[in-house]
Amino acid sequence: MTELAGDQTRGDSTAFFSGGQSARMSQNEVAALCLKAARGAGMTWGMAEEAGFAASWLTARGLDGPRLLLAHLTAAQGRAWADLCPAVAPGAWAAPKGKSLCPIALGATLSDHAALATGLGAAPIKVGPVDQPLLVLPFLGSIAGASAGTVTMAWDGGTIEVDPAGRLTPDALAPLDGKTGVTLHLSLRHGQGARAGQREPAPAIAAQTIAGLNAFALRTTVPASDASRAGAGASSSDND
Amino acid sequence: MTSPAPDTATARFRRPAAEVMRLARMGAGHPTRLSFLRVLLRRIKAEGWLCDRPVWQVNDQGVGHAVYRVQGPQCCYSLVAFAHDLPDDMRSDRVIATAWDATFTLFDGTPTEADIARLAANVPLQEAGRITARELTLARANRSVRLFAHVVAALAKGQQPDVEEIDAVGYLMRTTAVYGSGKFGAADRADIAARPELNGPFQVEMLTVWLIRAFTVDIVEHMARVAGGARAVRLAPGIRRSLGVGNSTGLGMAPFVVRHPMLLNNWTQAREEALARVRAQARADAVAVQGLQQALRAAVENARLWQSEHPVQRGKLADLRRDLDQLSDLLPSWDWQVPHPWNALWLWGEAHLSLEGQEALLALMLEPHGALVDDLAAAMGADEDAMFRLNGAMTVGALRDLLQQHYGWALAMDFDRPENTARFWYVSEEKLEPRLGDRTREEGAALEQPLCIARLASDLARTLAARPAAEPVASLLLAHPEHRLMLRRAQMAAGHPYAEIQDNLIGAQMLPIDMMRCKLAFFGADRFDPRSDRWIRISLFQGADYPEDITAKGAA
Numbered sequence: 001m002t003e004l005a006g007d008q009t010r011g012d013s014t015a016f017f018s019g020g021q022s023a024r025m026s027q028n029e030v031a032a033l034c035l036k037a038a039r040g041a042g043m044t045w046g047m048a049e050e051a052g053f054a055a056s057w058l059t060a061r062g063l064d065g066p067r068l069l070l071a072h073l074t075a076a077q078g079r080a081w082a083d084l085c086p087a088v089a090p091g092a093w094a095a096p097k098g099k100s101l102c103p104i105a106l107g108a109t110l111s112d113h114a115a116l117a118t119g120l121g122a123a124p125i126k127v128g129p130v131d132q133p134l135l136v137l138p139f140l141g142s143i144a145g146a147s148a149g150t151v152t153m154a155w156d157g158g159t160i161e162v163d164p165a166g167r168l169t170p171d172a173l174a175p176l177d178g179k180t181g182v183t184l185h186l187s188l189r190h191g192q193g194a195r196a197g198q199r200e201p202a203p204a205i206a207a208q209t210i211a212g213l214n215a216f217a218l219r220t221t222v223p224a225s226d227a228s229r230a231g232a233g234a235s236s237s238d239n240d
Numbered sequence: 241m242t243s244p245a246p247d248t249a250t251a252r253f254r255r256p257a258a259e260v261m262r263l264a265r266m267g268a269g270h271p272t273r274l275s276f277l278r279v280l281l282r283r284i285k286a287e288g289w290l291c292d293r294p295v296w297q298v299n300d301q302g303v304g305h306a307v308y309r310v311q312g313p314q315c316c317y318s319l320v321a322f323a324h325d326l327p328d329d330m331r332s333d334r335v336i337a338t339a340w341d342a343t344f345t346l347f348d349g350t351p352t353e354a355d356i357a358r359l360a361a362n363v364p365l366q367e368a369g370r371i372t373a374r375e376l377t378l379a380r381a382n383r384s385v386r387l388f389a390h391v392v393a394a395l396a397k398g399q400q401p402d403v404e405e406i407d408a409v410g411y412l413m414r415t416t417a418v419y420g421s422g423k424f425g426a427a428d429r430a431d432i433a434a435r436p437e438l439n440g441p442f443q444v445e446m447l448t449v450w451l452i453r454a455f456t457v458d459i460v461e462h463m464a465r466v467a468g469g470a471r472a473v474r475l476a477p478g479i480r481r482s483l484g485v486g487n488s489t490g491l492g493m494a495p496f497v498v499r500h501p502m503l504l505n506n507w508t509q510a511r512e513e514a515l516a517r518v519r520a521q522a523r524a525d526a527v528a529v530q531g532l533q534q535a536l537r538a539a540v541e542n543a544r545l546w547q548s549e550h551p552v553q554r555g556k557l558a559d560l561r562r563d564l565d566q567l568s569d570l571l572p573s574w575d576w577q578v579p580h581p582w583n584a585l586w587l588w589g590e591a592h593l594s595l596e597g598q599e600a601l602l603a604l605m606l607e608p609h610g611a612l613v614d615d616l617a618a619a620m621g622a623d624e625d626a627m628f629r630l631n632g633a634m635t636v637g638a639l640r641d642l643l644q645q646h647y648g649w650a651l652a653m654d655f656d657r658p659e660n661t662a663r664f665w666y667v668s669e670e671k672l673e674p675r676l677g678d679r680t681r682e683e684g685a686a687l688e689q690p691l692c693i694a695r696l697a698s699d700l701a702r703t704l705a706a707r708p709a710a711e712p713v714a715s716l717l718l719a720h721p722e723h724r725l726m727l728r729r730a731q732m733a734a735g736h737p738y739a740e741i742q743d744n745l746i747g748a749q750m751l752p753i754d755m756m757r758c759k760l761a762f763f764g765a766d767r768f769d770p771r772s773d774r775w776i777r778i779s780l781f782q783g784a785d786y787p788e789d790i791t792a793k794g795a796a
Contacts, residue, residue, distance in 0.1 A: 023370055026422025027430065045690045046724020053628060081721055088718065105721075112632030112714035119632075119714075142629050222677070222684030224670035 022206045025066070030205070031056035033213050034069050040219035041073035043104070050108045050139075057138035061168060062200020065135070069104075070212045071178060072132040076102055077216075085109065086127060088118050093127040100181045101130040107139030110186070114143045120188045121147060128183035133176050136184070141166040143188065150192060154185040163192050170200070250516035253583060258649065260512060263743040267754025268556065268595040270603040273610060274511055275764030277780060279617045280446045283437055284790055287313055291787030293458070294318075294350070300466045301325050302459060305360065308451040308787065309350060312437050317376070317444075318347045319451035320356060322364050323459055331382050340366070340380035341413065342455065346448045348374050348427065366417075366424075373427045376444040379418040381452060384409050384486060391460050391475070396468030400476050406483070407545050410767060410779045412456040414486025418445045433621070440621055441503060442763060446780075453485045453781050454788070484782030487765070490775040492674045494755040495665065498691045501732060501739035502622040507762045508738035510620045511602075514613035518605045519583040521612075524576040531608025533571055539600060540564050542766065550770040552751070556596045563597025567604075630728045632714030636707045639730065643701050646733050649742040650694035651701055662748035665689040676752060676774065692746040696726040 025033070035052030039045060051069055058065030076084060084102035086093040086109055093109075095101045106127060113119035120143055130136065133155070140151040140162045153160045160172045176182065259265070271278070290311040298304035308319040322343045330339045343364045347355065355374070362369030366380055387401075387409040394401040420442070422428040432438045457480055464472045475483075497504045543561050548554055570588070578584050582605060589601040606613055634642075643651065655661055664677050664685045679685050690696060700723045707716055717724055733739040744750060753770045760768060765778040 024372070024425060026373070026425060026428045028422030028428050029425070044721045044724055046726070046728060047721055049628075049725065049728070085718060085721070088715070108724075109714070109718060111629060112717060113712075115633045116712055116714055146629065218669060220667060220687060221669035221672065222666040222675075222687050224668055225682060 022204045024202055024204050027056045027060055030059045030066055036217035036220050037213040040216035041077045051104045054135050054138040059202050064203045066205050067209045068132045068135050070209050073216055090118050091123055093125055095129055103130050103132045103135035106130050107136045111139045111142050120186055124187035126185055129181040131180040133182045149188045149190045152187050155182050250520045253516040253519040254512055257737045261738055261742045263754040265595050266758035268599045269758045269761035270600050271761050271764040272603040272606045274617050275762055276442045277446045277764035279440055280443050291791045298323050298462055302463050308454055316349055318351055320345050320347050320351055320359050321455045341383045342381050344379040344452055345375045346377040346444055348376055370425045372425055375426045377418055377420045377448045378424055379415055379448055381413040381415045383413050388412050392463045395464030396472050398471045398473050406479055410782055411484045411486035412460050414488055416488050418448055420445045449485050449780050454786050484779035486779050488777050489756055491752055494752040495674050495691055497755050497759050502624050502736055505736035505739040506620050506622050510616040514606050514616050515602050517612050518609050519586050521582050524581045528608040529576055535604045535607035536567055546767045548769045553770050559594035560596040563593045627732045631731055634713050636704050636711045636716055637709030639713055640704050642730055642734050647697040650697040653694050653744055655695050655698055659748040660744055661746055663746045665691040690725050694744050700726045
């Protein structure tokens with residue numbers, strides 16, 4: 001019962017997902033693996049929790065959150081926090097000059113500021129450019145839920161709406177998949193969105209996505225030593 | 241689900257978190273009637289669940305599979321058990337083993353043959369296999385080789401096993417992991433938490449272990465029949481009832497209570513409110529007093545049978561036995577006519593008993609008060625997702641006050657002293673399991689897991705001291721993203737007084753087994769037996785009904 005536990009949500013410290021092929025992952029697995037991968041790629045623990053939340057939220061809506069997160073982590077690894085986070089100002093949040101924002105950092109910051117004068121609750125915001133903008137949606141879903149409103153995310157190619165129940169307009173998602181350097185126009189209005197679609201089943205996650213995230217997650221682990229092995233638990237045979 | 245509502249009538253009888261949430265006391269925890277396996281069994285009995293074993297296909301080598309099914313008012317669950325023939329040299333109770341005597345999954349409904357074929361290709365592989373959202377748990381168990389062989393040999397000859405041998409071990413098999421909550425593709429907790437019977441913490445895991453217990457007896461009797469033929473007998477009911485399911489638990493369990501502060505709060509708050517309700521009673525009724533004496537006799541017997549070789553636990557057992565003797569001497573002459581007699585008894589216990597004895601007394605006082613406290617079990621779950629989003633509009637000043645109020649114990653620690661940062665928690669690359677390292681002697685402190693809550697709180701407070709009081713934490717986090725985890729946690733703790741263990745989890749003196757015992761006592765685990773300061777054995781369901789007992793009583 002080292003893990004009778006089985007963590008109920010994010011924050012799992014044990015059992016890494018170890019599949020060698022594509023698989024349907026539970027939301028708990030997605031959140032746990034993505035948290036570790038994000039931490040391994042350099043996010044702070046608290047921001048890595050947000051990454052796990054975002055990937056799992058997308059998976060629950062039929063979108064391949066783990067693949068999008070892996071693409072972002074691969075591109076953004078090694079970049080300093082200051083190069084990834086937005087400059088918050090009323091009406092327009094800019095990326096550092098010549099850079100593109102981290103969608104997790106942007107999403108979490110939007111959520112943190114939602115009720116402040118610089119936030120989405122006060123006025124529409126132009127943000128960007130940002131990479132993998134679909135990863136911002138979970139945070140817009142949180143804002144929509146907390147304010148019982150609908151958030152609109154528009155770019156020069158389409159519009160996605162997220163309603164208070166976290167439902168998305170389904171037809172507009174594909175064009176943003178995998179995009180980098182996108183400028184977004186965000187706004188919040190009260191009430192339900194009219195075009196929200198049905199929830200899609202969780203997608204199978206490709207073996208290469210799992211392997212890629214596992215490789216990042218492994219960076220959070222410590223190589224074995226004799227001292228660590230000695231302290232791990234039962235080393236004796238179990239034949240008593 | 242929300243936390244149990246504070247009851248003003250019981251407020252003055254409630255113990256403060258500063259007293260309850262200390263490792264030394266948590267490491268003296270005893271199972272109570274609010275423990276998760278007790279909650280499960282009460283529901284199964286109250287609702288008259290039907291239990292059967294529709295499949296038993298095990299051959300003379302003890303290899304095959306079986307299905308144990310329970311039918312509640314709305315849902316049906318089936319434990320699919322796979323019995324294996326495991327060579328002795330492959331038997332390890334480390335979670336990282338690769339082969340077991342038996343493997344299990346709890347299936348949602350009644351499995352078809354196609355389901356069983358799919359599970360047969362995956363469940364015996366455990367972590368290397370995949371299960372689906374139709375499955376709720378994945379588990380495995382190994383025999384207690386000595387006792388298993390002894391029981392088979394005795395039953396095969398038509399005799400009952402030696403009771404001393406039975407008492408010395410207490411179980412035929414022990415589990416080494418019971419995975420739930422979406423592990424390895426299983427159903428997410430969110431998918432099943434709305435079902436009343438699974439809403440409480442760890443109910444699917446407890447159901448799994450309870451059905452595994454029935455399998456351990458069936459397989460031992462099966463092997464005895466194979467060996468003894470017509471001469472073989474079944475286990476005597478008394479011996480059978482005394483058997484539980486063993487469990488080996490390593491360091492990996494300890495971080496759970498740190499990573500799930502809201503659950504820890506809700507479990508603890510329910511138990512503390514239960515104690516407060518008992519203490520708050522103006523008078524004692526005779527039935528409850530009788531119930532207390534009966535529970536005390538059972539506790540004395542349990543303490544007699546409780547074995548451990550670990551020096552710390554031996555000391556605790558000596559304390560416990562002495563304290564229970566004191567209580568046994570005291571109760572016959574206790575004056576139940578004083579005002580608030582249960583409170584008077586509790587205060588006597590606080591003045592005269594060790595921590596072991598006090599926590600045992602808590603369990604004893606709850607025992608005869610089911611009608612008063614059992615409803616609190618409904619508040620022990622937690623919707624952690626609902627607390628995930630942090631409040632960015634909170635000001636730095638308000639957060640400072642919050643830390644002073646709820647983390648004063650942490651802010652008082654001096655982390656410049658080496659003994660206060662002597663250890664670090666990490667995950668091993670080799671086995672992907674949590675471990676505890678020595679900061680000065682071992683590599684890897686840069687990869688420390690965020691379990692050193694007191695130091696994280698202390699670091700956050702230092703940063704806050706240099707920021708303007710009116711600044712919203714949203715902008716603080718832009719400058720200091722490294723505080724995000726602790727800030728989220730502190731905001732949650734503000735409404736959850738028992739969320740934090742108020743001790744230094746990276747201190748030189750910290751004993752991980754204290755965290756494990758706290759959690760295991762909430763599960764309902766008994767006979768806590770540490771084998772070192774970081775791994776332990778326990779047993780579950782000793783003395784409890786079996787599925788067939790419940791169905792028999794329901795039919796009677």
